[in-house]
Amino acid sequence: MSARKDKQQILDLLHNDNLAEMQQALAKFAAKEVVNTLFAAICRSEEQLRWHAIAAMGWTVSQLAEQDREEARIIIRRLLWSLNEESGGIGWGAPEALAEILCQHHGLAEEYVHMLLSYMRPDGEEAHQDGNFLEHEALQRGLLWAAGRLAQGQQDLVLAKGMADDLPQYLDSPDATVRGLAARAIGLLGSCPCLEKLRQLTADQATLRVYDQGCLNTVTVGELASQAVANLQ
Structure with missing residues (x-):
């Protein structure tokens, strides 16, 4: 062939x-x-x-x-x-x-x-x-x-x-995908010195696409931030 x-x-x-x-x-x-x-x-x-x-x-x-x-x-x-x-x-x-x-x-x-x-x-x-x-x-x-x-x-x-320590800087990004993926990474890592900033992002309704385990989903920054807060508490 x-x-x-x-x-x-x-x-x-x-x-x-x-x-x-x-x-x-x-x-x-x-x-x-x-x-x-x-x-x-x-x-x-x-x-x-x-x-x-x-x-x-x-x-x-x-x-x-x-x-x-x-x-x-x-x-x-x-x-x-x-x-x-x-x-x-x-x-x-x-x-x-x-x-x-x-x-x-x-x-x-x-x-x-x-x-x-x-x-x-x-x-x-x-x-x-x-x-x-x-x-x-x-x-x-x-x-x-x-x-x-x-x-x-x-x-x-x-x-x-x-x-x-590398992730919190991205929570203030003007790009919604960057903010959302930073929140997601923090939640998955289970460690973050910026819990209050994550709580503020739970109201962020900007959307992004996330690939995970073979699937693409549309979510909001706030949803990812909420999941991260839950993982950290």
Whole structure:
């Protein structure tokens, strides 16, 4: 079968609503071939295709890491590089894909989670401090979704790395999706020094779309803030 036909088959599989079936079907292809297709798919505008590609990136790179850890590292470094201005790109889908990979493979998470968290941190006053703060609000949306995913899949690790202190700054964002995803991440993490601010956000009726466990839902910032407050009490 030609590479083009394989690519189209992989893209077709991403439309499957059953993630378990999708994962099983994608496992029949070579991991590198799947990843090459997913790199393009995580940037697509179609919601379902894009989010399923992000989920699939996690499974596939985790599987690849068990066979060849260095190849998995190369993929992670490629995603990280796409977020740097020097790359010449935008990095659409990169934070989300990174979070999925790190949630699926603890060894890679121990190596790279600090890099993903650095995109929530400003540059320090001293040389070589690891802040890589993302100012683009559209990328912040992906980063805050990634924070929530890490809170689900690598909670102890990101707590130890200080992620609880990185999240409150986003609760004041003018972007509703950023505010809502920050509230959600705080609730999932179960730790926050800003409970009163979360209580204020429970009245926020701005809406956003949230992907979780294969499903896309429209919710309000206030609903996510209310859930976070409940988790923290």
